[in-house]
Amino acid sequence: MSYKIEKVAVLGSGVMGSGIAAYLANIGIPTLLLDIAPGELTKEEEAKGLTLDSKPVKNRFAVSAMQKLLKQKPAPLSSKKNLALITPGNFDDDLEKLKDVDWIIEVIVERLDIKKGLFEKIDAVRKPGTIISSNTSGVSINAMAEGRSEDFQGHFLGTHFFNPPRYLKLLEIIPANTTKPEVVSFMQTFGEDVLGKGVVIAKDTPNFIANRIGTYGLIVTMNEMIARNYSVGEVDSVTGPLIGRPKSATFRTLDVVGLDTFAHVATNVYDQTTGEEQAVFEESPILKKMISNGWIGAKSGQGFFKKVGKEILQLNLSTFEYEPTTKLVAPSLEMAKQAKGPGGKLKVLIYANDRVGELLWNSFAPTLIYSGKLVGEIADDIVAIDNAMKWGFGWAQGPFEMWDAIGVEKSVAKMKEEGREIPEFINGLLEKGLKTFYSEIDGDLAYYNGSEYVKVPVNEKAIDLKRYKKKYGVIKSNSGASLIDLGDGIALLEFHSKSNAIGLDIVQMINYAIDEVERNFKGLVIGNQGKNFCVGANLAMILMEAQDDNIFELDFVIKSFQQAMRRIKYSTKPVVAAPFQMALGGGAEVCLPAAHIQASAETYMGLVEVGVGLIPGGGGNLGLYQKFIKGLPNGVDVDYQQIANKVFETIAMAKVSTSGEEARENNFLDFADGISVNPDHLIYDAKQAALALADAGYTAPVKKPVKVVGAPGYATLLLGAQGMFDSGFITEHDLKIAKKLAYVIAGGKVPYGTEVSEEYLLNLEKQAFLELVADQKSQMRMQHMLVKGKPLRN
Numbered sequence: 001m002s003y004k005i006e007k008v009a010v011l012g013s014g015v016m017g018s019g020i021a022a023y024l025a026n027i028g029i030p031t032l033l034l035d036i037a038p039g040e041l042t043k044e045e046e047a048k049g050l051t052l053d054s055k056p057v058k059n060r061f062a063v064s065a066m067q068k069l070l071k072q073k074p075a076p077l078s079s080k081k082n083l084a085l086i087t088p089g090n091f092d093d094d095l096e097k098l099k100d101v102d103w104i105i106e107v108i109v110e111r112l113d114i115k116k117g118l119f120e121k122i123d124a125v126r127k128p129g130t131i132i133s134s135n136t137s138g139v140s141i142n143a144m145a146e147g148r149s150e151d152f153q154g155h156f157l158g159t160h161f162f163n164p165p166r167y168l169k170l171l172e173i174i175p176a177n178t179t180k181p182e183v184v185s186f187m188q189t190f191g192e193d194v195l196g197k198g199v200v201i202a203k204d205t206p207n208f209i210a211n212r213i214g215t216y217g218l219i220v221t222m223n224e225m226i227a228r229n230y231s232v233g234e235v236d237s238v239t240g241p242l243i244g245r246p247k248s249a250t251f252r253t254l255d256v257v258g259l260d261t262f263a264h265v266a267t268n269v270y271d272q273t274t275g276e277e278q279a280v281f282e283e284s285p286i287l288k289k290m291i292s293n294g295w296i297g298a299k300s301g302q303g304f305f306k307k308v309g310k311e312i313l314q315l316n317l318s319t320f321e322y323e324p325t326t327k328l329v330a331p332s333l334e335m336a337k338q339a340k341g342p343g344g345k346l347k348v349l350i351y352a353n354d355r356v357g358e359l360l361w362n363s364f365a366p367t368l369i370y371s372g373k374l375v376g377e378i379a380d381d382i383v384a385i386d387n388a389m390k391w392g393f394g395w396a397q398g399p400f401e402m403w404d405a406i407g408v409e410k411s412v413a414k415m416k417e418e419g420r421e422i423p424e425f426i427n428g429l430l431e432k433g434l435k436t437f438y439s440e441i442d443g444d445l446a447y448y449n450g451s452e453y454v455k456v457p458v459n460e461k462a463i464d465l466k467r468y469k470k471k472y473g474v475i476k477s478n479s480g481a482s483l484i485d486l487g488d489g490i491a492l493l494e495f496h497s498k499s500n501a502i503g504l505d506i507v508q509m510i511n512y513a514i515d516e517v518e519r520n521f522k523g524l525v526i527g528n529q530g531k532n533f534c535v536g537a538n539l540a541m542i543l544m545e546a547q548d549d550n551i552f553e554l555d556f557v558i559k560s561f562q563q564a565m566r567r568i569k570y571s572t573k574p575v576v577a578a579p580f581q582m583a584l585g586g587g588a589e590v591c592l593p594a595a596h597i598q599a600s601a602e603t604y605m606g607l608v609e610v611g612v613g614l615i616p617g618g619g620g621n622l623g624l625y626q627k628f629i630k631g632l633p634n635g636v637d638v639d640y641q642q643i644a645n646k647v648f649e650t651i652a653m654a655k656v657s658t659s660g661e662e663a664r665e666n667n668f669l670d671f672a673d674g675i676s677v678n679p680d681h682l683i684y685d686a687k688q689a690a691l692a693l694a695d696a697g698y699t700a701p702v703k704k705p706v707k708v709v710g711a712p713g714y715a716t717l718l719l720g721a722q723g724m725f726d727s728g729f730i731t732e733h734d735l736k737i738a739k740k741l742a743y744v745i746a747g748g749k750v751p752y753g754t755e756v757s758e759e760y761l762l763n764l765e766k767q768a769f770l771e772l773v774a775d776q777k778s779q780m781r782m783q784h785m786l787v788k789g790k791p792l793r794n
């Protein structure tokens with residue numbers, strides 16, 4: 001049978017259950033959120049005369065969880081409006097409603113008996129063909145399926161989301177022995193294409209893939225710290241971004257997860273394993289003591305670290321008192337700075353003959369060996385294991401990718417010298433004369449499957465630009481950007497300057513790309529796969545020119561940038577911008593004139609120039625104003641003052657969207673622009689949007705005059721800013737910036753309703769930008785941002 005999921009029920013409204021419900025609502029899926037009915041009334045409920053049979057009481061847990069979604073940080077909802085897609089209920093009254101849903105997700109307490117009791121009730125009401133899954137992080141999937149009907153068992157599997165669901169990419173799918181293959185296949189495709197997740201197929205083993213290896217790695221690191229007398233701060237100083245791990249490194253990660261939660265996960269493996277493996281997962285006396293003290297991490301205010309005022313203190317594991325945080329200092333750290341990428345840095349550090357090298361080798365070697373032993377047991381291949389660790393724990397490289405980076409032959413030789421037992425899977429690789437777990441076949445990534453290299457299966461929507469360029473080459477490239485042929489008549493302009501900041505090299509490539517596309521292609525996508533889409537213009541270059549009084553040079557730079565943005569807008573072939581993560585300042589200005597914006601669900605877009613003492617200079621003021629006007633119906637009287645007010649407020653307050661959906665609410669995206677849930681599919685989706693526009697007979701927009709609010713509108717805009725200055729909310733320089741911004745948005749001191757050209761407004765913008773960039777206080781703000789990474793209020 002064919003499957004579709006249009007409505008979902010989440011059973012259990014705790015942090016994880018409500019987070020999954022929020023995630024489903026974010027992608028537009030109506031969701032029923034059910035929980036148990038309370039056993040007693042609160043004082044507030046008693047005061048209202050409610051009883052245990054009252055609906056508000058019976059739905060209390062689900063309703064309370066929904067209210068918390070609006071306050072949680074980081075926000076589980078991409079827009080507060082999405083809460084309307086979640087309907088609360090309870091197990092007593094609403095289980096019958098499960099017959100109307102296509103997918104039921106169980107997210108209740110991690111106890112097999114309670115889960116099985118709930119599944120028995122579900123089995124009695126669900127319609128045949130409904131998919132049922134458990135979000136368990138460790139309870140056996142096969143054990144949960146026992147005793148259920150044949151149809152239930154055929155449609156039951158594990159779907160382990162990682163917390164928080166909105167931000168962590170991993171979804172582990174764990175089939176039971178009875179799960180129909182077509183159900184697994186459907187859920188994998190649905191997970192990638194609709195949920196936007198990185199899906200791995202795991203086996204029904206303790207803690208599945210990511211938690212099994214991740215927990216092991218954390219434990220052996222902690223054991224190494226204790227055995228060799230490192231401090232928690234020393235360990236965290238070298239087990240974070242330096243080696244391609246999250247900023248939370250080792251012990252801050254444990255504090256965030258919660259020591260009680262971590263101990264539960266470790267115990268789950270301990271209870272289901274034997275011998276040496278079991279011994280590793282035995283409860284640590286230190287963890288036991290910390291948990292008994294209530295020092296369980298961030299949720300209790302203290303764990304391995306404790307914040308006192310602005311200072312972060314570390315726990316001394318000998319005295320059990322908090323002390324100033326320490327960092328490791330070693331010669332290898334300086335050497336690693338010269339190495340490229342996390343793999344290069346790791347190779348330098350792991351073989352270093354100092355305390356950094358000892359710590360990392362003695363933590364990594366057992367973790368790599370453990371991962372090698374588990375191939376075939378927890379997953380069928382190394383790709384699933386590597387992806388699970390990258391997507392679930394935020395590692396830059398999975399264990400087998402790390403093994404390749406440090407050298408399989410060299411590391412195994414050292415392991416054997418130390419008497420470590422090497423897994424047969426690893427020995428098999430080396431005995432065949434192979435030296436890496438990953439290779440290439442016809443330019444595509446391949447992996448070692450235990451006997452030979454085979455191609456890594458790839459979703460056709462996941463375009464890897466690095467591999468794509470290696471395989472097909474580039475049309476033209478300079479230091480800031482490259483033009484690539486994406487196939488099917490679509491080209492892609494990729495930024496690759498530092499932080500993807502826009503300088504003249506990128507401006508030059510924009511002009512070249514438009515010329516080339518107008519001659520030889522159907523359309524252009526502007527996108528990349530860096531850390532962020534674009535953090536704005538090259539601020540260091542602007543400040544340097546300003547400090548040297550090279551205003552003529554800056555005039556040329558701003559004019560060139562504005563003209564490049566005009567070329568994007570008036571290209572005879574459609575240009576699609578594909579922003580993701582940070583698209584700030586100039587990054588937003590590149591998107592605004594595009595024929596279509598295909599944004600990632602996690603797009604943080606805003607015109608933030610006031611934070612560095614400037615206003616947008618690349619047409620952002622005009623672009624945002626026109627985005628507001630674009631959505632207005634024809635033949636209706638428009639209050640242009642209201643639009644000017646909104647644009648002024650958005651830019652003056654440097655509003656940045658917290659999602660792609662909020663970027664739409666802030667009018668950076670309009671109703672026709674798209675949002676991609678899976679970031680890996682963003683380039684593909686943008687390419688399809690460009691093709692659709694081209695195939696529909698795209699024509700360039702016609703230049704039209706712009707109606708502005710003029711002198712009376714300028715006065716209105718200044719009223720609010722002056723009021724904030726008089727009340728002490730903004731500084732004198734803030735007011736100066738606000739006046740310049742108001743003048744540009746109002747279109748100068750012309751009569752209200754005057755129609756002016758885009759060129760006129762762009763010239764006003766350029767003049768205001770150049771006047772501010774020459775101001776010493778603005779230069780101080782730019783300097784402060786470059787040095788400190790945060791705005792200066794002067």
